[in-house]
Amino acid sequence: DAGVTQSPTHLIKTRGQQVTLRCSPKSGHDTVSWYQQALGQGPQFIFQYYEEEERQRGNFPDRFSGHQFPNYSSELNVNALLLGDSALYLCASSFFGETYEQYFGPGTRLTVT
Amino acid sequence: QKEVEQDPGPLSVPEGAIVSLNCTYSNSAFQYFMWYRQYSRKGPELLMYTYSSGNKEDGRFTAQVDKSSKYISLFIRDSQPSDSATYLCATSYNFNKFYFGSGTKLNVKP
Numbered sequence: 499d500a501g502v503t504q505s506p507t508h509l510i511k512t513r514g515q516q517v518t519l520r521c522s523p524k525s526g527h528d529t530v531s532w533y534q535q536a537l538g539q540g541p542q543f544i545f546q547y548y549e550e551e552e553r554q555r556g557n558f559p560d561r562f563s564g565h566q567f568p569n570y571s572s573e574l575n576v577n578a579l580l581l582g583d584s585a586l587y588l589c590a591s592s593f594f595g596e597t598y599e600q601y602f603g604p605g606t607r608l609t610v611t
Numbered sequence: 612q613k614e615v616e617q618d619p620g621p622l623s624v625p626e627g628a629i630v631s632l633n634c635t636y637s638n639s640a641f642q643y644f645m646w647y648r649q650y651s652r653k654g655p656e657l658l659m660y661t662y663s664s665g666n667k668e669d670g671r672f673t674a675q676v677d678k679s680s681k682y683i684s685l686f687i688r689d690s691q692p693s694d695s696a697t698y699l700c701a702t703s704y705n706f707n708k709f710y711f712g713s714g715t716k717l718n719v720k721p
Contacts, residue, residue, distance in 0.1 A: 543709055602657075
């Protein structure tokens with residue numbers, strides 16, 4: 499049973515650039531949530547997608563946007579990158595309505611220089 | 612005030628010890644409580660989740676929620692070196708938005 503996969507593993511970008519991160523959910527899951535985890539901190543909720551719509555959003559600016567595809571995979575886009583966007587970006591998948599049982603991918607480590 | 616507060620540690624114990632990890636939360640509306648384990652450079656791994664108050668046991672792990680004091684605990688019995696990781700508590704009230712603590716780093720010495 500394939501778990502949650504994310505790509506790329508690592509990414510280095512320059513301030514002001516744009517980045518797209520990708521996530522494939524665990525087999526059978528239909529809901530994808532994205533988190534930002536700064537070094538030494540817990541994950542912070544960015545947003546959640548279900549049925550190709552953003553269902554809930556955390557306290558993140560509009561520079562952070564996402565998309566969910568019909569096969570439930572998802573993308574996270576960040577525009578106008580800031581140095582403070584450097585973090586581990588985690589994707590988690592679950593069944594809608596059972597998101598207390600969400601499973602995380604290994605993350606994409608983004609470094610903004 | 613942060614929604615979930617967690618002592619960052621590090622917590623160092625000898626192998627075989629009982630470990631107690633704790634969090635406090637601010638919003639009494641929170642209903643679901645989760646514990647995750649995160650190894651270095653990996654994503655968090657769900658250990659246990661509980662609903663409302665009470666205890667839940669799974670092998671060497673016991674999760675405890677006291678809603679009257681807004682206190683969440685995870686106990687690890689017979690701790691092993693392989694338990695060395697960062698432990699994250701999390702909570703939610705609507706299934707869709709989760710609040711995580713900052714994590715407690717645990718080191719179990721052989």
